[in-house]
Amino acid sequence: MNKRLGDYLKAYGAPLPSQEALDLFLGMARIVHGMHEQFAFYGQELRFDNVILSAEQPPRVLDCGVPQSRLSAKSPTPEDVAQGIRRDIHQLGMMLYQMVTGQPVPERHATHNFRTDFDETSDLLPVPDPRTVNPAVSVEIARLVAKATARDAQSRAKSIGELLALLEPSPDATPEETAKVQSASLVPAASAPAEPGQASEASPPVRREARVTLAKRSLPVVSERTGFVVNEAAVKRDTPAVTPAPPATLVEGLAQAFADLSGTGERPTGRGFKFFVAGMSCLLLLVVSLITYRIVEKFFLGGGTGVATRPTVEALRSKSETSNRPIFTPTPAPDDTRALLPALVAVKGGSFEMGSRDGQPDEQPVHRVTLSDFEIGKYEVTNAQYKAFCDATGRPYPEEPNFARLRNYFLDYPHHPVVRVSWDDANAYCVWLSERTGDLYRLPTEAEWEYVARNSPIGWDSYHSGGAPHEVGTSPPNELGIYDLMGNVWEWCADWYGPYPAEPQTNPKGSPRGTHKVLRGCSWYFSTVPCRPTSRFRFDPTLNYWFNGGFRVVRAKH
Secondary structure: EEHHHHHHHHHHHHOOOOOHHHHHHHHHHHHHHHHOOOOOOOHHHHOHHHHEOOOOOOEEOOOOOOOOHHHOOOOOOHHHHHHHHHHHHHHHHHHHHHHHHOOOOOOOOOOOOOOOOOOOOOOOOOOOOHHHOOOOOOEEEEEHHHHOOOOOOOEEEEEEHHHHHHOOOOOOHHHHHHHHOOOOOOOOOOOOOOOOOOOOOOOOOOOEEEEOOOOOOEEEEEEEEOOOOOOOHHHHHHHHOOOOOOOOHHHHHHHHHHHHOOOOOOOOOOHHHHHEEEEEEEEHHHEEEEHHHHHHHHHHHHHOOOOOOOHHHHHHHHHHHOOOOOOOOOOOHHHHHHHHOEEEEOOOOOEEEOOOOOOHHHHOOEEEEEEEOEEOOOOOEEEEHHHHHHHHHHOOOOOOOOOOOOOOOOOOOOOOOOOOOOHHHHHHHHHHHHHHOOEEEOOOOOOHHHHOOOOOOOOOOOOOOOOOOOOOOOOOOOOOOOOOOOOOEEEEEEEEOOOOOOEEEOOOOOOOOOOOEEEEEOOOOOOOOOOOOOOOEOOOOOOOOOOOOEEEOOHHHH
């Protein structure tokens, strides 16, 4: 009884055995090749529901819409022929993929595939390797699928004969392998015994008339005893061997390398692959440059000997002269930097103009601000002070900062400013300090910080720091006796980052809500371009990988 191949696959409910799928594929290939001999093509009509199976005869293919112009007096152009053959071969490959995997070809791949996803030159659906779905698929079938569905002109099959040339046995194949491959060819092997009623190898093949049934008319096709196809051996013999051209560029060479590694012989093409190669080349160049820089720094610039916690006066003088900046001489750290309780400076309240007319847009508009009295940290909170908080509360120590010149920074440099702390960490320290002392400690507001930072000298910025933070209190203080406002580390403020209001304010606390918290000042890592009292910076309050950010505290009186 006749049955559609689509219904048969649904009833089977699993991938077909390799030999059965290959037999069906070859049966359809015979018919498709006969159509190609007459310049007629199936295209999208070549599908499982149009293939009829029967126990008495090979598979038959029904056609539901071959354009009449291709079967009548109007001859197709060479482009029509090449496109029609290409689409039929691609359809055969997709059908073979579904028969051996039990799944249709996916519309899109979940991961990148160099053979398909980086190819933008074809509108045909990319087909992945069937072995990724069914590992039992043989290498021969995987190569057939790859050859039939290749999207670049150099790799894809241009005829049925070229496609099935993959099934020819290699010269060094064993007799068993030769027999297995010959059983899958379109023409019986010469050594195979002739069945009754068939011509032997010595006699010419018996030619007979066969008819391919179409939707609206019939087309005579001369066929061999193998079915609807003319002698496939002659097709293979007459088809010139296609020798891939040697790579002419680096991109083509890499594409050929991918083809050799994949085992399919198919080169990836398209603009996407070229962009990928260019990106990988830039990344490789960057890695090589970084490695070269580290080698030069270590062996020629003295980077391997380590960096002192405080640069020498000679080094600072030389760097200042080269940058045309005044000489900066470090000062000894005061004794109160060693105290576990942050030293404070009393600040008398008053009014001032907050913001800058010459700065960045977020420093405007300039507006009048009035503040009450408060006390602010004389220094930035140090590693030792923050360690006491961690030890008392069980909070983990900050991670190693990104700069590699001060190893084991948190434990071996107790009087340096703490870094790698989030806004949440700094705020938790203030809560713990308030509970311990009974006073109200908090982070300074933006207005308080800018109020005390006016006219502060630049300290440990990137021009003077030597590429590392320094012990607190070793740069010149401002007129209020407060240190490191313009350098060493950026400092967290209490405010949410947001636009300034235009009207005057009293004791402002910033925006009522937001996504980022404000940092003020500048650090050992940044240049002095933003190093001014009005500069604003922002960062996610929950993240602690800001390696050059710390904080100081305020003891409030209101």
